[in-house]
Amino acid sequence: MSVTVTIASGPSVQIPWASRMNAQAALEQAYNTINNSQQFSYGLQYFGSFGYLVFVINETYDTFASSSAPYYYWEFLLNGQPANQGIDETFLNDGDTVGFAFSLYVAEKHAGTTLAVKHKFKTAAIRS
Secondary structure, three states, rough: EEEEEEEEOOEEEEEEOOOOOOOHHHHHHHHHHHHOOOOEEEEEEEHHHEEEEEEOOOOOOOOOOOOOOOOOEEEEEEEEOOOOOOOOOOOOOOOOEEEEEEEOHHHHHHHHHHOOOOOOOHHHHHHH
16 A cells, blocks of 8 residues: 655655545655655645645745746646645545646636635735
8 A cells, every 4th residue: 555756857756555644744754755855855835724735846946936927836736636725634545646746827727726825825925
């Protein structure tokens, strides 16, 4: 029983799956398994009821902190599909794949998602 954690243009690692494991625990376990911050590092930011979202992987930061578009972010994928919740609220099953891809933010596509909340929060901070 295992889960795979895959980073676009980065490492991919299989880790043991456990009952009630969330994607955040899988990411932490992947970090500990790789055990080399030169190959894999990440940072999280908490967005209240929307949970934790990744803002940096391997020293590549999302660009929501930029004052102008286009914006890029670390998209959290569950089995190849955009996840609907933060990594702390996404619980995994045996065989799942947790992925992260550096993607273009498109307001229309991401309306109503946790990513839209992240974008709103970050751009509001820039303007104030």
